[in-house]
Amino acid sequence: MSRIDPDDAAQQPTPVVNAVGVGRTYRRGQAGLLGRNSDATVVTALDDVSAAINRGELVGIAGPSGSGKSTLLHLLAALDTPTTGRIEIGGTNTAELSERARSRLRRDHIGIVFQRFHLLPALTAQQNVALPFIEWGVGKSERRDRAELLLHRVGLGDRLTHRPAELSGGEQQRVAVARALAGEPELLIADEPTGELDSEAGANVLDLLADVADDRAVIVASHDQAVLERVDRIIRLRDGQVVTDA
Amino acid sequence: MRRLLALCKLGVVQTLGRFRTAEARRLVMTTLGVALAVALMVSVTSVAVGLASGSTVQGDDVDYWIVPEGGSASTIAVSVEGPRLGEVHQTTAEIEADDRVTYATPVQLQILQVSAGNTSEYVLAAGVVPPADGQRVLGLPTEALAPGDPHYANGTYNGTWTGDAVLSSAAAEVLGVETGAELNAAGTDRPLRAVDVADADVSTGLGPVPVMVVHLSELQTITGTSAGDQADQILVSTNDPSVESELRGVYPRTDVLTRSGVGGASVSTSSLPLAVAVAAFLTAVSIGALFVATLTGLDVIANRATIAAQGAMGFSRRSQTILVLSQVVTIAGLGGIAGTLLGLGGVVAINRISQAYVGVQNVAQFHPALLAYGPLVAIVIGLLASPYPAWLARRTNIVEVLDQ
Numbered sequence: 200m201s202r203i204d205p206d207d208a209a210q211q212p213t214p215v216v217n218a219v220g221v222g223r224t225y226r227r228g229q230a231g232l233l234g235r236n237s238d239a240t241v242v243t244a245l246d247d248v249s250a251a252i253n254r255g256e257l258v259g260i261a262g263p264s265g266s267g268k269s270t271l272l273h274l275l276a277a278l279d280t281p282t283t284g285r286i287e288i289g290g291t292n293t294a295e296l297s298e299r300a301r302s303r304l305r306r307d308h309i310g311i312v313f314q315r316f317h318l319l320p321a322l323t324a325q326q327n328v329a330l331p332f333i334e335w336g337v338g339k340s341e342r343r344d345r346a347e348l349l350l351h352r353v354g355l356g357d358r359l360t361h362r363p364a365e366l367s368g369g370e371q372q373r374v375a376v377a378r379a380l381a382g383e384p385e386l387l388i389a390d391e392p393t394g395e396l397d398s399e400a401g402a403n404v405l406d407l408l409a410d411v412a413d414d415r416a417v418i419v420a421s422h423d424q425a426v427l428e429r430v431d432r433i434i435r436l437r438d439g440q441v442v443t444d445a
Numbered sequence: 446m447r448r449l450l451a452l453c454k455l456g457v458v459q460t461l462g463r464f465r466t467a468e469a470r471r472l473v474m475t476t477l478g479v480a481l482a483v484a485l486m487v488s489v490t491s492v493a494v495g496l497a498s499g500s501t502v503q504g505d506d507v508d509y510w511i512v513p514e515g516g517s518a519s520t521i522a523v524s525v526e527g528p529r530l531g532e533v534h535q536t537t538a539e540i541e542a543d544d545r546v547t548y549a550t551p552v553q554l555q556i557l558q559v560s561a562g563n564t565s566e567y568v569l570a571a572g573v574v575p576p577a578d579g580q581r582v583l584g585l586p587t588e589a590l591a592p593g594d595p596h597y598a599n600g601t602y603n604g605t606w607t608g609d610a611v612l613s614s615a616a617a618e619v620l621g622v623e624t625g626a627e628l629n630a631a632g633t634d635r636p637l638r639a640v641d642v643a644d645a646d647v648s649t650g651l652g653p654v655p656v657m658v659v660h661l662s663e664l665q666t667i668t669g670t671s672a673g674d675q676a677d678q679i680l681v682s683t684n685d686p687s688v689e690s691e692l693r694g695v696y697p698r699t700d701v702l703t704r705s706g707v708g709g710a711s712v713s714t715s716s717l718p719l720a721v722a723v724a725a726f727l728t729a730v731s732i733g734a735l736f737v738a739t740l741t742g743l744d745v746i747a748n749r750a751t752i753a754a755q756g757a758m759g760f761s762r763r764s765q766t767i768l769v770l771s772q773v774v775t776i777a778g779l780g781g782i783a784g785t786l787l788g789l790g791g792v793v794a795i796n797r798i799s800q801a802y803v804g805v806q807n808v809a810q811f812h813p814a815l816l817a818y819g820p821l822v823a824i825v826i827g828l829l830a831s832p833y834p835a836w837l838a839r840r841t842n843i844v845e846v847l848d849q
Binding site for chain 1: 447
């Protein structure tokens with residue numbers, strides 16, 4: 200067994216997110232009258248998955264449908280907790296947090312980009328990007344200024360007052376990226392970020408994600424080969440297990 | 446606090462903005478539901494206000510009312526079939542014998558079906574003993590009526606039948622008659638004749654009630670109340686307040702009301718208007734809250750993906766509850782404003798219909814306070830309805846919804 204040199208260990212970067220022996224099972228079946236489901240079957244979505252992702256890395260998660268991509272993404276985003284093993288985000292074991300604390304963890308440390316953008320149609324691009332600032336209690340003028348900066352950063356400085364319906368799909372996704380970056384998160388998670396976009400708009404969004412990965416960890420789950428060609432490292436899953444991580 | 450205000454404002458802005466999106470139809474339906482409930486409540490409450498502020502029959506020359514015991518301002522209302530006073534001609538004559546009394550008359554009020562030609566309408570008939578000096582009784586001039594009560598004939602009821610009737614303008618209008626027209630009261634062959642038509646200044650709050658003033662004994666004969674010489678009240682005009690104590694002794698078990706007492710009767714002491722208003726309030730709140738809860742619940746289910754996304758972004762359950770609450774209250778508030786305006790239209794419609802078919806104007810009175818009452822009740826509806834959509838929002842499973 201090799202011993203870790205304490206000096207080398209000190210120089211190792213602390214992973215932004217660290218999955219250690221993570222397993223996730225679900226019970227499926229008809230619930231009984233009292234909520235018990237005696238006939239339920241246990242489905243294993245993930246089994247003994249380990250991966251550490253560092254700041255500055257752009258990591259892809261790939262795999263066929265049902266391979267456990269979404270489950271792993273939800274665990275890494277602290278939306279769910281593992282049945283076995285542990286997920287550490289910034290050194291904090293998510294399974295030890297209450298739902299409220301996990302909500303705060305997401306708010307303060309994680310940005311999420313959804314496949315379908317999930318922008319509020321009644322709000323302008325600027326108001327959509329400013330949404331997370333409300334949860335932090337940031338004042339109105341500061342919210343507006345910071346949202347404007349973020350939109351400039353994603354190349355939409357001239358679309359501040361446009362509503363989602365007035366923007367193209369690529370522009371909407373860039374607004375969603377700007378919203379995810381609002382808290383300057385250490386971890387940015389994107390679930391099929393190009394799934395609803397044409398190839399050109401998708402390439403622009405990938406450029407943006409690669410750009411923001413310089414000072415944070417970015418995880419992208421995708422089927423799209425064009426996306427996977429742009430990432431630094433791909434974690435391939437099959438039947439809930441890591442097949443390759445390179 | 447800043448976050449709370451920002452979340453509330455976001456809920457309002459988001460709700461108003463959604464009226465411009467594809468979700469507008471559902472929002473409009475919800476708003477209309479509240480608006481209808483509030484409009485119904487405002488209309489019914491306006492009728493209650495009309496009832497409460499109306500219904501006293503008084504004239505400028507009357508200083509005291511002798512009414513059966515337990516009477517109040519509302520007892521001298523336009524009401525019939527209550528307790529009555531007896532032997533009123535003789536008693537009134539005794540009261541008038543007092544030098545301090547300018548004028549006194551018994552009054553019997555009765556709803557009568559009166560026909561003129563092919564038109565038949567209900568009017569409020571007031572049987573009085575008109576004074577010789579032509580004072581106004583119940584707001585109508587009595588100069589055209591033969592003085593005294595000729596048909597009474599010392600209680601024999603076989604004196605001259607004058608048939609004289611003074612009609613208010615409203616009564617003449619609904620019957621379609623003018624001075625000199627022949628009239629017939631239902632249930633009797635005795636003829637009546639419109640000897641005068643005048644604007645009544647009866648302060649009823651119900652507007653120009655169709656009123657007809659006739660001789661008391663003739664009304665008693667028509668309505669079969671001559672036995673016992675009955676009337677509802679005795680009106681007394683005097684310039685000497687000391688007469689009040691004398692009036693209190695005229696009848697056992699009667700009350701004497703003063704002008705000041707009746708002046709205060711612009712708001713009825715009857716519990717009926719209050720009951721009507723409370724019933725309208727409860728109906729509007731319960732129906733409105735159920736309607737809003739159902740539709741906003743559907744709205745939450747339709748927007749589960751957005752709620753889940755907000756949860757994923759780190760919006761706490763509390764923040765999401767505040768957002769839902771502010772959205773529901775905003776929708777309800779908009780419905781309240783629309784409902785109040787609709788209710789105002791309803792009041793106008795009620796008054797027009799009642800004027801057209803019953804001949805009574807201003808059955809409903811729109812009090813300015815209702816402008817605030819309607820939206821406030823709508824907000825109560827929103828607050829009562831919001832726990833259900835808030836509960837639905839709270840139980841949204843983020844992972845499950847984002848997986849779909």
